[in-house]
């Protein structure tokens with residue numbers, strides 16, 4: 001495990017209990033609905049009924065019920081995360097909603113899945129902290145089927161336009177916001193590669209189709 005991975009694991013181990021509360025508080029401060037923003041990201045997966053969907057760095061699993069609802073429950077969910085404490089919260093959340101998912105403790109740059117196993121792959125937050133971002137993205141592509149959509153989103157602000165006060169503050173407080181969207185790390189040969197901004201222009205969303 002890279003030292004960045006160890007640091008990240010320890011960080012989330014200590015914050016798992018508060019993670020959902022903190023997210024809600026931040027959304028409240030920004031005057032937005034965190035759920036609506038998550039649904040936006042999920043819409044970009046263009047899911048079909050019966051899909052097998054993987055979320056890499058699933059955290060406390062907030063996106064999984066939203067994915068399930070989007071498909072009327074006709075979905076096979078899997079989630080991987082480096083932090084056992086985040087996965088425990090995720091299990092608890094799924095139990096309380098009577099949902100099932102394969103939850104696996106693991107590292108994004110070494111996914112324990114066969115190639116072409118998933119109809120869609122989502123990553124929603126965390127990439128900026130990974131030690132091996134290129135490896136993690138390559139793995140997301142490897143485990144996606146031909147024709148599957150991959151959606152990768154994380155913190156970051158566009159530097160080619162005037163930033164809002166909140167985004168300027170975020171840049172000062174959290175160095176991860178300075179990282180440009182990792183378009184240079186997307187493997188060659190994917191189709192329909194697109195970059196957009198959401199979360200009030202404080203997150204990027206990269207999407208593409210695996211060919």
Ligand SMILES: C[S@@+](CC[C@H](N)C(=O)[O-])C[C@H]1O[C@@H](n2cnc3c(N)ncnc32)[C@H](O)[C@@H]1O
Pocket residue numbers: 005008009012056057058059060061062063080081082083086106107108109123124125126129130131
């Ligand atoms: C910002 S949280 C995002 C959680 C969730 N996707 C969400 O939307 O709320 C980042 C997650 O990435 C996980 N993580 C950090 N480094 C990782 C790595 N190298 N491999 C897998 N997961 C990792 C953390 O444990 C944490 O749960």
